Amino acid sequence: MDFIIKIFSDSLYFTGPILLCTLGGLFAYKANMINIGLEGMMLFGGFISALILFFTHSWIIAFIAAILLAILLGLLFSYFGVTKKANFIITGFAINLLAIAVGKYVLAALGSIDINVISDVTRQMAAIDLGIIGEIPVIGPIINKQSFLTYFSFILIFICQFVLFNTKFGTYVRVVGESEEAAKSIGISINKIKYLAVIIGALLCAFAGYNVAINQLASYTPDITAGTGFIAIAAIYCGAGNPKNSSLYAILFGLSRSLAVNLSLRIGTIAGLLEMIPYIMIIIVLTVVGIIRKRKTLYRGFLHE
Amino acid sequence: MEIIKTIELTRMFGDFIANNQIDLTVEENEIKAIVGENGAGKSTLMNMLYGLLKPTAGEIYIRGEVVHFDSPNDAIKKGIGMVHQHFKLVPSLTIYENVILGIEVERKIKLGKYSFSLPSIDHKYEAKAIQDLIDRFQFGLKSTDIVKNLSIGAKQKVEILKMLYRNVDIVIFDEPTAVLTPQEIKAFFVTLKELKKQGKSIILITHKLQEVMEVSDSVTVIKQGKVIGNRVTKETSDKELARMMVGREVLLNVEKKYQDYSKNEIVYEIKDLTTYNHDGIKVVNGISFHLRKGEILGIAGVEGNGQSELLDLLTGLSQSISGKIIFNGIDITNKWPDEMRTQKIGFIPEDRYEQGLCLDMSIAENMIAGHHGKKEVCKHGLLLTQKINEKRDRLIKSNDIRVSDCEGNVSSLSGGNAQKIILAREFDANPELLIAAQPTRGVDIGAIEYIHKSLLNLQAQGKSILLISSELSEIMSLADRIAVIYKGQIIGEVNGINASREEIGLLMAGICERKPENEVR
Ligand SMILES: Nc1ncnc2c1ncn2[C@@H]1O[C@H](COP(=O)(O)OP(=O)(O)OP(=O)(O)O)[C@@H](O)[C@H]1O
Ligand SMILES: [Mg+2]
Numbered sequence: 001m002d003f004i005i006k007i008f009s010d011s012l013y014f015t016g017p018i019l020l021c022t023l024g025g026l027f028a029y030k031a032n033m034i035n036i037g038l039e040g041m042m043l044f045g046g047f048i049s050a051l052i053l054f055f056t057h058s059w060i061i062a063f064i065a066a067i068l069l070a071i072l073l074g075l076l077f078s079y080f081g082v083t084k085k086a087n088f089i090i091t092g093f094a095i096n097l098l099a100i101a102v103g104k105y106v107l108a109a110l111g112s113i114d115i116n117v118i119s120d121v122t123r124q125m126a127a128i129d130l131g132i133i134g135e136i137p138v139i140g141p142i143i144n145k146q147s148f149l150t151y152f153s154f155i156l157i158f159i160c161q162f163v164l165f166n167t168k169f170g171t172y173v174r175v176v177g178e179s180e181e182a183a184k185s186i187g188i189s190i191n192k193i194k195y196l197a198v199i200i201g202a203l204l205c206a207f208a209g210y211n212v213a214i215n216q217l218a219s220y221t222p223d224i225t226a227g228t229g230f231i232a233i234a235a236i237y238c239g240a241g242n243p244k245n246s247s248l249y250a251i252l253f254g255l256s257r258s259l260a261v262n263l264s265l266r267i268g269t270i271a272g273l274l275e276m277i278p279y280i281m282i283i284i285v286l287t288v289v290g291i292i293r294k295r296k297t298l299y300r301g302f303l304h305e
Numbered sequence: 306m307e308i309i310k311t312i313e314l315t316r317m318f319g320d321f322i323a324n325n326q327i328d329l330t331v332e333e334n335e336i337k338a339i340v341g342e343n344g345a346g347k348s349t350l351m352n353m354l355y356g357l358l359k360p361t362a363g364e365i366y367i368r369g370e371v372v373h374f375d376s377p378n379d380a381i382k383k384g385i386g387m388v389h390q391h392f393k394l395v396p397s398l399t400i401y402e403n404v405i406l407g408i409e410v411e412r413k414i415k416l417g418k419y420s421f422s423l424p425s426i427d428h429k430y431e432a433k434a435i436q437d438l439i440d441r442f443q444f445g446l447k448s449t450d451i452v453k454n455l456s457i458g459a460k461q462k463v464e465i466l467k468m469l470y471r472n473v474d475i476v477i478f479d480e481p482t483a484v485l486t487p488q489e490i491k492a493f494f495v496t497l498k499e500l501k502k503q504g505k506s507i508i509l510i511t512h513k514l515q516e517v518m519e520v521s522d523s524v525t526v527i528k529q530g531k532v533i534g535n536r537v538t539k540e541t542s543d544k545e546l547a548r549m550m551v552g553r554e555v556l557l558n559v560e561k562k563y564q565d566y567s568k569n570e571i572v573y574e575i576k577d578l579t580t581y582n583h584d585g586i587k588v589v590n591g592i593s594f595h596l597r598k599g600e601i602l603g604i605a606g607v608e609g610n611g612q613s614e615l616l617d618l619l620t621g622l623s624q625s626i627s628g629k630i631i632f633n634g635i636d637i638t639n640k641w642p643d644e645m646r647t648q649k650i651g652f653i654p655e656d657r658y659e660q661g662l663c664l665d666m667s668i669a670e671n672m673i674a675g676h677h678g679k680k681e682v683c684k685h686g687l688l689l690t691q692k693i694n695e696k697r698d699r700l701i702k703s704n705d706i707r708v709s710d711c712e713g714n715v716s717s718l719s720g721g722n723a724q725k726i727i728l729a730r731e732f733d734a735n736p737e738l739l740i741a742a743q744p745t746r747g748v749d750i751g752a753i754e755y756i757h758k759s760l761l762n763l764q765a766q767g768k769s770i771l772l773i774s775s776e777l778s779e780i781m782s783l784a785d786r787i788a789v790i791y792k793g794q795i796i797g798e799v800n801g802i803n804a805s806r807e808e809i810g811l812l813m814a815g816i817c818e819r820k821p822e823n824e825v826r
Binding site: 178 | 376378398403405411428617622
């Protein structure tokens with residue numbers, strides 16, 4: 001029983017960052033700009049917050065730094081991808097490579113293999129005790145003692161759903177993605193909407209990075225993201241950019257990551273193989289989703305949705 | 306009073322003068338028709354009035370006041386709205402969301418005498434407001450319907466509602482009837498008259514001169530970017546307008562010699578085709594027909610009865626779940642378009658921008674699209690640029706395609722000239738069978754005459770043609786046999802030579818009195 005609870009509890013733990021990246025990235029996806037750079041934006045977020053926390057010992061300053069860097073990255077991505085109309089796949093790819101390179105460079109300059117901030121991370125930062133809720137049988141131990149950002153990521157599902165379908169901004173994002181001509185003809189500023197969509201994504205990715213580097217691991221190394229940004233892209237695609245549906249896939253991927261970790265703790269030597277679970281899961285899910293979508297239609301080739 | 310007046314309005318694209326010192330006057334509360342050949346510059350002129358293009362020189366006056374528009378929003382503020390040739394709607398949104406797009410209404414809360422607006426769209430209020438507007442103009446729509454499920458005529462009404470909701474009093478229509486069925490056109494004229502009654506001024510661009518005669522108050526004729534005449538509608542005739550536009554006498558109806566083809570061999574046979582659309586509805590339901598050598602078979606019907614889906618099947622864009630397509634004895638059921646092309650079947654698709662052309666590619670590339678593997682333009686897998694350019698120049702010349710820059714992209718062409726590119730390409734491939742859908746949609750009368758002549762010419766060479774068109778007069782003047790499609794089935798067939806409008810009209814409405822007489826098997 002404890003083992004099962006552990007698996008589900010860890011699922012939430014792993015789902016948090018995936019969810020943040022997923023919900024962030026889907027705004028850009030809905031505006032018809034797939035942001036491949038989610039991974040890099042998350043890594044940058046983790047890096048800057050660990051670095052600043054290490055030097056200033058203030059998590060607030062670290063958090064603000066992560067936000068500022070995210071805005072900067074969002075502007076950078078949009079400047080090339082929107083204003084300059086460069087290929088945004090390449091732009092996103094560049095951000096991913098840059099994130100790894102900058103991190104490695106700074107680590108080399110510091111002469112360290114990681115940025116360890118364990119002494120600056122308090123219990124309360126890592127895991128919030130929900131008190132009475134934590135005592136509910138089964139459910140309690142599963143949801144208790146997660147970080148604030150993890151809880152926030154689940155609330156965010158509903159916020160995003162609301163924003164996308166019930167606010168002007170959300171409507172415009174969908175309109176821009178579906179028909180730029182329509183947007184243009186009634187004077188919606190397409191570039192502004194795309195910039196905003198990308199920046200929101202960058203911000204949430206930075207939160208994800210902060211969540212992993214500070215709340216969960218209390219240290220930064222260039223591999224802390226472990227493909228979270230790409231997993232998020234898979235989730236966004238599978239859920240067709242709908243916040244609720246995409247989040248379900250994000251949770252599914254979180255669960256498989258938890259399975260991988262917990263099972264490999266038990267099994268020992270061939271544990272390495274089990275680490276493939278989340279990625280194999282993605283391939284299977286993507287294939288199945290693709291086949292189902294294809295089978296529904298007798299039409300050939302690419303059609304606008 | 307003059308509500309719009311332009312003085313020496315000029316627009317250049319590079320060195321090309323699309324509008325050359327245009328003086329146009331629109332009186333308040335009149336319906337002003339603007340006619341001219343493809344590429345004459347009508348859309349360019351309207352785009353300047355609506356703020357989509359900036360004039361190179363000249364002035365625009367609205368109610369006597371000089372205006373400079375930076376965007377359509379500025380034009381709307383001055384009371385000018387435009388319904389485009391190609392609709393600018395968001396398919397997945399509802400009618401009311403489309404109409405209200407850009408000026409959404411947000412929920413308000415009141416605290417004492419202060420009122421705040423929340424960042425939350427008031428869907429209920431919006432749906433009701435638009436429903437009221439719909440009812441006021443008697444459009445017969447439901448504001449909560451999703452736009453992608455609407456017929457083309459209904460979509461156009463949504464575009465009109467968009468303008469009405471913004472309280473414009475001048476509405477520009479760029480070829481509004483090109484995509485409508487005869488019934489929808491009638492309904493559209495009712496709408497136009499209703500708008501006029503409510504005090505709006507209207508500018509109407511169309512290639513159909515009988516429409517000009519029917520609804521407009523005055524006409525301006527444009528030729529090669531210049532105004533060449535203004536007429537009061539009552540004092541002119543479609544003949545005169547045609548002559549002014551084209552500069553010579555035009556045959557409004559081509560002459561056709563009817564022949565008996567019933568002894569000729571069958572070249573193309575369709576047996577029991579059936580397919581579903583995206584929503585799982587049987588849109589083509591057991592269609593069978595055949596085409597003999599040298600014959601033109603017309604398929605008539607009210608739009609939305611399965612023509613488009615049938616066309617997709619015949620051109621290899623979708624798959625049939627039953628039945629067969631046999632061409633010259635070869636089974637080509639569910640073959641891909643390129644395989645059909647190698648069998649010498651030519652296609653003129655119904656939506657030229659979606660399926661017929663690649664807008665962002667050059668004219669030359671579009672001229673060889675679908676035929677780029679042929680020896681004449683491609684050797685060892687390499688495209689022969691010089692040969693392709695020669696072909697382009699030859700086809701531009703022989704088809705009288707008006708281009709401002711022959712190196713340019715297809716997106717810079719006017720609608721009618723874009724259509725001519727497709728025609729030139731398909732005719733040049735010398736097909737044994739031509740499947741032509743709406744071949745004259747949006748092209749000018751001179752070009753219609755040319756296209757109709759070309760089709761008959763192809764027939765005279767012993768080639769077969771399948772003609773799908775919502776333009777009944779086109780089918781009646783070209784087809785040897787006319788099959789009528791209704792709810793995904795061929796409901797009846799009549800001979801072209803003695804077909805009457807009434808008889809076909811009844812079939813189109815689904816009323817079938819007699820069994821088709823000359824159906825084989
Ligand atoms: N963006 C552009 N760049 C270059 N040339 C253009 C551009 N837009 C239009 N033109 C040229 O200007 C001329 C007028 O085009 P316009 O679209 O106004 O014609 P039109 O009268 O509306 O024709 P149609 O009846 O076929 O729609 C055409 O020769 C066209 O090739
Ligand atoms: Mg035009």
